[in-house]
Amino acid sequence: MSELRVRFAPSPTGYLHVGGARTALFNWLLARKQGGTFILRIEDTDVERSTKESVDAILEGMKWLGLEWDEGPFYQSDSFPLYKEYVQKLVDEGKAYKCYCTSEELDAKRNLAMQEGRKPKYDGTCRERTEQPVGQPYVIRFRAPQGGVTSFDDLIKGTITFPNDELDDLIIQRTDGTPTYNFCVVIDDASMRITTVIRGDDHVNNTPRQVQLYEALGFPVPQFAHVPMILGSDKARLSKRHGATSVIAYRDMGFLPEALNNYLVRLGWSNGDDEIFSRDEMVQKFDIHNVGRSASVFNTEKLLWLNAHYIKNGDPERLADLLLPHLSKREVTTLNGPDLMAVVKTLQERAQTLEEMAERAVFYYNAPTGYDDAALAKFDKELLVAVLDTVAEKLASATEADVHGIDALFKDVCTEKGWKMGQVGQPTRIALSGGTQAPGIGEIVVTLGVEETIRRIQKAREYIAQK
RNA sequence: GUCCCCUUCGUCUAGCCCGGCCCAGGACACCGCCCUUUCACGGCGGCGACACCGGUUCAAAUCCGGUAGGGGACGCCA
Numbered sequence: 001m002s003e004l005r006v007r008f009a010p011s012p013t014g015y016l017h018v019g020g021a022r023t024a025l026f027n028w029l030l031a032r033k034q035g036g037t038f039i040l041r042i043e044d045t046d047v048e049r050s051t052k053e054s055v056d057a058i059l060e061g062m063k064w065l066g067l068e069w070d071e072g073p074f075y076q077s078d079s080f081p082l083y084k085e086y087v088q089k090l091v092d093e094g095k096a097y098k099c100y101c102t103s104e105e106l107d108a109k110r111n112l113a114m115q116e117g118r119k120p121k122y123d124g125t126c127r128e129r130t131e132q133p134v135g136q137p138y139v140i141r142f143r144a145p146q147g148g149v150t151s152f153d154d155l156i157k158g159t160i161t162f163p164n165d166e167l168d169d170l171i172i173q174r175t176d177g178t179p180t181y182n183f184c185v186v187i188d189d190a191s192m193r194i195t196t197v198i199r200g201d202d203h204v205n206n207t208p209r210q211v212q213l214y215e216a217l218g219f220p221v222p223q224f225a226h227v228p229m230i231l232g233s234d235k236a237r238l239s240k241r242h243g244a245t246s247v248i249a250y251r252d253m254g255f256l257p258e259a260l261n262n263y264l265v266r267l268g269w270s271n272g273d274d275e276i277f278s279r280d281e282m283v284q285k286f287d288i289h290n291v292g293r294s295a296s297v298f299n300t301e302k303l304l305w306l307n308a309h310y311i312k313n314g315d316p317e318r319l320a321d322l323l324l325p326h327l328s329k330r331e332v333t334t335l336n337g338p339d340l341m342a343v344v345k346t347l348q349e350r351a352q353t354l355e356e357m358a359e360r361a362v363f364y365y366n367a368p369t370g371y372d373d374a375a376l377a378k379f380d381k382e383l384l385v386a387v388l389d390t391v392a393e394k395l396a397s398a399t400e401a402d403v404h405g406i407d408a409l410f411k412d413v414c415t416e417k418g419w420k421m422g423q424v425g426q427p428t429r430i431a432l433s434g435g436t437q438a439p440g441i442g443e444i445v446v447t448l449g450v451e452e453t454i455r456r457i458q459k460a461r462e463y464i465a466q467k
Numbered sequence: 468g469u470c471c472c473c474u475u476c477g478u479c480u481a482g483c484c485c486g487g488c489c490c491a492g493g494a495c496a497c498c499g500c501c502c503u504u505u506c507a508c509g510g511c512g513g514c515g516a517c518a519c520c521g522g523u524u525c526a527a528a529u530c531c532g533g534u535a536g537g538g539g540a541c542g543c544c545a
Contacts, residue, residue, distance in 0.1 A: 013545075046545065049545085050545095106542090110541085113468090118469075119541070121469095157471095157472070160471070162470075162471070163470080173543085180542090180543070180544085200539095201539065202539055203539095204472065204540075229538070231537095236537095236538085237538080263479095267479070268480095269480095270479085270481070272480095272493085274493090274494095275479090295472095296480090297477095297479075299478050299495070302496080305495055305496085308508095349507060349509090350508080425504030428504085429504075436505045436506070437507085439505095440504080
């Protein structure tokens with residue numbers, strides 16, 4: 001067990017999105033790789049926007065991806081007394097002070113500064129104030145060091161330095177007495193003894209403030225690793241407008257968790273030219289130093305390719321289980337039809353998602369109620385009838401019931417009657433599935449069973465004869 | 468506006484730290500061919516990038532400087 005302690009700290013204001021999932025994955029990976037501890041912490045200091053539903057959605061997403069945490073979930077809202085204590089400590093030491101400026105005044109000053117092209121930072125009105133108004137609402141601000149620089153060594157981006165003059169006295173406690181984000185993270189990361197903070201790129205600018213806080217509080221400063229953003233196809237920050245961003249939405253669209261994990265880990269991180277990683281390989285090969293410095297675009301095409309790969313190589317039994325909800329969504333019941341595992345096997349090489357697989361599996365359970373007339377029109381009516389009759393007849397007396405045997409049977413029909421395989425296979429396929437996009441004839445017949453096959457062929461024959 | 472970060476094929480990336488093996492490799496997508504009873508799978512091939520400008524050097528994708536473009540932050544949100 002190493003001393004490494006990392007955490008994933010989402011704020012419960014929505015579902016778990018792919019960006020957060022990747023951050024969580026990197027944390028998890030590093031913890032597993034180094035035998036460290038992965039902690040889940042819910043950052044719900046914003047009582048207004050945090051919801052129980054969001055917490056549940058996030059946990060559901062994490063579990064689906066298999067990112068099991070070792071400690072937590074901890075809730076920041078449970079630590080309010082702790083934060084208060086530290087705020088008081090800073091005030092007592094003169095490292096924080098009360099500020100009576102109202103939000104309105106602050107907004108006005110900010111806007112003015114922006115207009116005049118200045119940095120919209122707090123002007124320090126209350127920093128050196130001596131008289132303390134009684135009964136007036138106030139916030140508490142951190143007395144940030146002036147002059148000099150604050151810098152830190154980012155595991156991904158290298159050394160990053162900020163002039164202290166760019167930083168202002170941030171609010172650490174609101175008018176209502178609740179603590180703010182930048183303060184809470186520091187207290188939490190310190191008290192949870194986090195050694196490495198892996199988080200989104202968008203936090204880089206918060207880091208120097210936090211470093212100052214660590215130092216003011218006398219806590220050791222952890223290491224930081226800021227992972228680049230995930231962008232949409234237009235290179236703008238990924239949002240709903242680019243399509244699905246929720247991890248659970250991907251599950252519902254028929255993606256496998258291993259595919260999403262594999263996709264996400266390759267977004268920003270690489271191990272030479274490797275593309276496919278099992279969980280174990282990921283853990284074994286992951287190295288935070290191989291995470292790229294630039295943002296990457298989320299590309300569904302590649303995710304689809306990976307998903308198809310994992311479907312193709314997946315365990316049919318497990319896939320069958322996972323397929324169930326997608327079938328019931330289509331009101332398909334597998335009770336009176338072929339074995340679902342057998343069905344899955346015929347579809348593994350033909351589906352990119354479980355949704356697609358379910359769609360393609362429907363005909364196995366619900367006999368076609370209509371046929372692809374356009375496809376049928378390519379053959380003479382007489383030929384169709386003759387083919388279906390012959391096939392049904394042959395099948396009725398068939399002794400072989402495996403795929404090879406059935407395929408051989410169709411070949412025999414062709415040689416005996418002088419037909420081409422296309423003239424026999426295609427009509428039969430349409431008779432059995434209703435359309436032209438289906439698994440191999442032998443596979444369908446064996447999966448469906450000879451009896452049901454003959455029934456369907458006869459039904460199609462009737463349909464064609466009556467036209 | 469200010470600060471911080473980023474910039475290799477359409478996309479994900481290797482290479483960059485430790486210049487030459489790179490007129491830049493892999494993958495997805497796309498195009499073509501092959502396989503084939505459909506749809507797929509698979510195989511083979513093709514298209515396609517070092518943002519730009521200077522400098523250092525015998526030699527630069529790799530080092531240095533600048534420019535441009537993009538992203539992020541600037542909240543009593545996290």
